[in-house]
Amino acid sequence: MLTLGLWGLDRGGMWRDEAVTFQVARRSMAQIWHLLGSVDAVHGLYYLLMHLVLAVRPGEVLLRLPSVFGAAVAAGLVAALGTRLCRPRVGLWAGLLYAITPMVGHYAQEGRSYALVAAGGAGATLLLVRAVQGSSTPTGVRWWPYGVVLAATCLLHEFAVLVLLAHACTLALARVPWRVWRGWLCAAGAAVAVLLPLVLFSRGQAAQVAWLAVPDGSSVEGLVRQFAGPDQVVLGPYLVLMALGVRARGPQRGVSLAGVALPLLVVPPMVLMGVSQFRPLYDDRYVLYALAGAPLLAAAGAERVAGAVGRLRAGGTRRDSRVRAPYALSRRVGAALLGVLAVCGVLVVQFPLLRADRSAANRPDDLAAMSAVVGREVRPGDPVLxxxxxxxxxxxxxxxxxxxxxxxxxxxxxxxxxxxxxxEVGAGELRRRLGRLAYVWVVSEPYVLRSSWTPWNSTERAKLAVVNKGFVTRAEYVSRGVTLRLYVRRAESRPASAPTRPAVTPRSSRSSGNPHFRPRTP
Structure with a gap:
């Protein structure tokens, strides 16, 4: 996981969400605290953490490095869960499957909190299993690490609190005694108490997720493909192995692998999708931590297949007791290696997806590309809107x-x-400022240039109205998610004191080699 995370980590450009992390984390602690009072309180702990990280040396690689480490830790914790709940080779297979999942690799290279939240969710789940199985340890000692990790994970992203519902289902399926429930409830209650002030405060900033849509059947299908692997060659066998893993026999009492993995995989996404039917809050990255259940189930299914094959091969064969133990050992090692080879085959199939994800073109926009054009085409002193x-x-x-x-x-x-x-200034002041200009560069979203877009406040409406009525397009540069245009004032609306032509024009000698740069004649 660490190798895949470091591979191609420097994409040469940030997209919009990473840019927010980068510019906020470089502010002072007082400025970050000031910001959280009005916006992004849900990411407050992450911004403070990244402030410390970027204080070493601001850069895109360092911005993404905590996510790489978070994904690597999560892969190790998934392996530890498989080992503890079943056997070492199941842990090995589960950890490797987690590491090569394209969705995991994507967020391992994202300058946001989701990979760290996934590590926290896996860590809390492992601590839950240890607390339930550690009957010889005093109750308080068993549960306080679980509560601490859970609280920290929820503070990184408050939707991680849904893992509590998955853990409750695990305890119910395991039919644990009341003393276990009591310890879990105390730890879970403490974590919720820590999170509650953030939840209440962030409700006032709910407009930030107003862009989310109501999830439907395509959302469920998309999440299944994200969790199990988007390639059709991988998806079918993966789902079959997961189904076998669900049906794997566990202990009559106590936690089983299926009892841990299935609720973790299903409950958080299902609950968030259900709530989002009334108030849209769902996005697949918000439940990335639930993905850990998929490789655990698939590895358990592979273990069932390996066990069945082993029994068929050994059936009817009599062996001397002196050679039986070495034979069994070699068979176990061989089965583990065959599983590793199968995972390598999955990696080969999904390698094109992983390689494509290392390009900035695989993000919604590329702010570095647009900024480079501005640096090349716009001169110091030029007006920009x-x-x-x-x-x-x-x-x-x-x-x-x-x-x-x-x-x-x-x-x-x-x-x-x-x-x-x-x-920004008010609409009236903006009109006066634009009224004195003979030309202006406009950096805009592509949807802004469509006639169907309705600005959300008076200043934005003034920008659009003045630019459309008083200016014409002279040149345009289109990049993914961002458009740069040079507008010059119409002759009939040009102030008497304004120059007859803009002081800057597109430098075609620099731009002719760029297929996205299109000079226009007004």
Whole structure:
């Protein structure tokens, strides 16, 4: 997992969510605290952690390194669960299957908290199993590590609290005695008590997830493919092995592998999807920690197959007791190696997916590419308009490319304002500022340029109205998720004191080699 995580870690560009982590984590502790009062409180602990990490040396590799380590720890914990609940080769197979899952690899290289949350979820699950099985250890000693890890995981992302429902199902399936329930309830209650203030406070910031849609059947299918492997060659056998793992026999009393893995896999996504039918809150990355159940079940299914094959081969064969033990040992080692080879085969099949994910083109946008164009085409002192204001994230993530530009709409910078993208002037002041310009560069989302888009506030409406009515497009650069346009004022609306042509025009000699750069004649 560590090798796959480090492979291609420097993609050469951040996308929008990573850019938020990067620019917020580089603020002072006081500025981060100021920000959390208005937005992103759910990521507060992660931002504080990344502030310490990026203090060493700000950069994209260091930004993603905690996620790589988190994914590696999660893979090891999945292996530990398989070993403790079944046998070492099941743990080996489960850990390897977890490591080569494309969804795991994706978030292992993401500058967000999800890989760390997955590690915390797996760690809490392993501590639950140890607490239930450790009957000789005093109750308080058994449960306090579980409560601490669970609380920290939930503070990294509050939807991790759904793992408690999965653990409750595990205890119910294991038919544990009341003293175990009592210890678990105390630890779980303490974790919830720690999380509750964050939940209550973050409710006031719920508009941040207003973009989420109600999950449907395609959401379920997509999550199954994400968890088991999107390639059809892998998906079918994987699901068959998981079904065999569910039917694997466990102890009559006590936790079993299926009793741990199945609730972890099913309960958190099912509950979040159910709640999202009334208030959309579901996204597959919010339940990444539930993925750990899939390789555990698949490895348990593979163990059933290996056991059946072993019994068939040994059936009817009489062996001397002196050679039986070495034969059994070699058979176990051979079965473990065959399983490893099968996992390597899955890795070969999914390798193109893993390789493609190491490219910045596999993210929704590439702020580095757009920022490089701004640095090349826009001169110091040129006016720039961000439409909508959140497109200022390019300038916040890559300030060197925007150094010296005039941010037409900005009133208070983001760090000083305690917001993600800064505070802008009102509509009236913006109209006056734009009215004095002969040209303006506009950094925008592609959807802004469609006639169906309706701006959400008066300043955004003023931007769109003035640019469309008073200016015409001179040149355009299109990148994934971001568009840069040069607008020049229409002749009939040009102020008498304004120059007859913009002071800057696209430098076609630099841009002719770029197929995405399209000069236009007004």
């Amino acid at each position: 961000f439409l909508p204001s959140l497109e200022r994230r390019s300038a916040l993530a890559y300030p060197a490319d925007f150094r010296g530009i005039r941010d037409v709409a900005l009133k208070v910078p983001a760090a000083a304002d305690g917001t993600l993208y800064g505070r």
